[in-house]
Amino acid sequence: MKKVTAVFDIGKTNKKFFLFDKNFNEVYTEYTSFKEIEDEDGHPTENLGELRTWVKEVFDKFLKSDTYDVKAINFSTYGASFVHIDEQGNPLTPLYNYTKPLDGKVVDAFFEKYGPREEFLKNTGCTELSMLNSGLQLFWLKYEKPEVFKKIKYSLHLPQYLSFLFTGIPVSEYTSIGCHTALWDYSKKDYHSWVYSEGIDKILPSIVSTETSINMNYDGHRVKAGVGIHDSSAALLPYVRSINKKFVLVSTGTWSIVFNPYFETSIEEQSYDKDTLNYMRINGRPVRATRLFLGNEYKVQVAYLSKHFGVDDDYHMKVKFDYDTYYEIVEDFKHCFKWESIEGENMPEQTYMPYTEFEHAYHQLMVELVLIQIKCIKDALGGNNFARIYVDGGFSNNDIYIKLLCHYFRDKKLSTTDASLGSALGAAISISDNKLNSKFLKKNYALKKHVPFIVKA
Structure with a gap:
């Protein structure tokens, strides 16, 4: 059996699964796509349930393969996207699309507290991109949907959520935090002060290196799982x-x-x-x-x-x-x-x-x-x-x-x-x-x- 690393590469349109050998040669590829669903406001968004099912089914299939011996798995996905989970690890909201516009009043209220606007955007390495600054999604949830926000145990960036599905271990990592989320203060090399002021840090899991891997026993197989990457x-x-x-x-x-x-x-x-x-x-x-x-x-x-x-x-x-x-x-x-x-x-x-x-x-x-x-x-x-x-x-x-x-x-x-x-x-x-x-x-x-x-x- 050929020893391989499995990778799920999740784009907005195409969802891809790859197997790579030890020399990083591609030995297998599988593609799929899902119809978008709508969030509670009628905005199109990822079908998270279908994505979750597909990822599990594909991986389970290759664990039972007679051709490939899956030794490791990792996840690459688009950024600026959070999955908010409760105590049991279940998603509390749709996977809000980063194209979803944020109410201007929410954005204005944010900068009223944590501006000046231009200085904030510079320090966080962002431009003002509404929900594409995914940290502002957490601010929006806290004040616009407080009953949901109170139930959040962890907010996981999408790559880390896919890793969590396999390991059950919630983590954060640098590449997802750093992609124009408005969470990171590049001058301090830490979360921006607003994250602590709003108590957002309490629902963001511990930061680990992107090179971190977790040795897990998955359905009787020893597999090294990555924490995902933007x-x-x-x-x-x-x-x-x-x-x-x-x-x-x-x-x-x-x-x-x-x-x-x-x-x-x-x-x-x-x-x-x-x-x-x-x-x-x-x-x-x-x-x-x-x-x-x-x-x-x-x-x-x-x-x-x-x-x-x-x-x-x-x-x-x-x-x-x-x-x-x-x-x-x-x-x-x-x-x-x-x-x-x-x-x-x-x-x-x-x-x-x-x-x-x-x-x-x-x-x-x-x-x-x-x-x-x-x-x-x-x-x-x-x-x-x-x-x-x-x-x-x-x-x-x-x-x-x-x-x-x-x-x-x-x-x-x-x-x-x-x-x-x-x-x-x-x-x-x-x-x-x-x-x-x-x-x-x-x-x-x-x-x-x-x-x-x-x-x-």
Whole structure:
């Protein structure tokens, strides 16, 4: 029987189960998804009961397998989500969706007690994101649903709740606490004073290292169970563990998030920016992160260009970088696009399209988006001058995006990776004793190095 580590990787849409061998090779994958249900206010939310049943059934099935010997299990999930349990370990509320808006009166009341607003957000590494600041959910429950709040024995972040289902041991860990929850004071390296003032600390279990594992006897099997990890921090971990030089990671998709795991400027010295967040590494050290709604804006603008030029919706995927087209654009550069979901300097009041060919307009779009991406990367660097940039996610396969980034960061080494297993693999690594070496990314992540294009005289 092949010895494996099992990982549940729970996204908002897709729920995935992986088995990894001792060398972190994927040997089995299973996917599912559930229809959302509604909370008491009619807002869509995770079907926690169905998720709980699926997780148990899948794990039980593989414990009885004749092919695999499951030696360990861990959990990676999206963040900013709490499961509030009673004395018996039963959930007291729906798993409130982080997209659920908080009543403005509750938010105002919070900042009236614990403001100034901007200073608070800076110290907690947050932007004001309503329920996405999941700590405010606890404040909301205390004052808006006091009868429920009184019954809470523990409030568990979602990764730790899944671990609790197997171990029965409630814990907290750094990566979940540190993902824009408004719970953690990065200047004090402790829960923010408001957590203690409101007595919230009494329902938050003891903090343990993300690398903690619990040896359990599960249905007659000895299994090592991890305590769970926030998915963004999990996706960053394989890079941190295998690269011995400082770097930033540009993780692209609907959001483009730039992670700087080596940021050394204290919170007090930083200026507040609504698109700059802090996360935490598994050891509690801060990760500076900047965000850009890149994939969303790209989708909006490509749909506009496809309609404007009368081409197929997927035509943009065939367009490759052309130096002469790029040179024509930058020789007498003007901003042409009015953004729908991001902010940019020198943005016109409405989109102006001086081109007769889709390819030229598409190059213009990519130049303008990359210029904003560059600012995002520089903000994440925060004055640090690291020599390495890694890009993963959807835009790592966009020829124009990569060539432009490479060109504008000619002084740095830029590489792309295929991190489709990202957060799941990070969860497996976090509870493993195996050391990663510099060849790990090349073997497991299809590491590809890029060089700047030659500028013609």
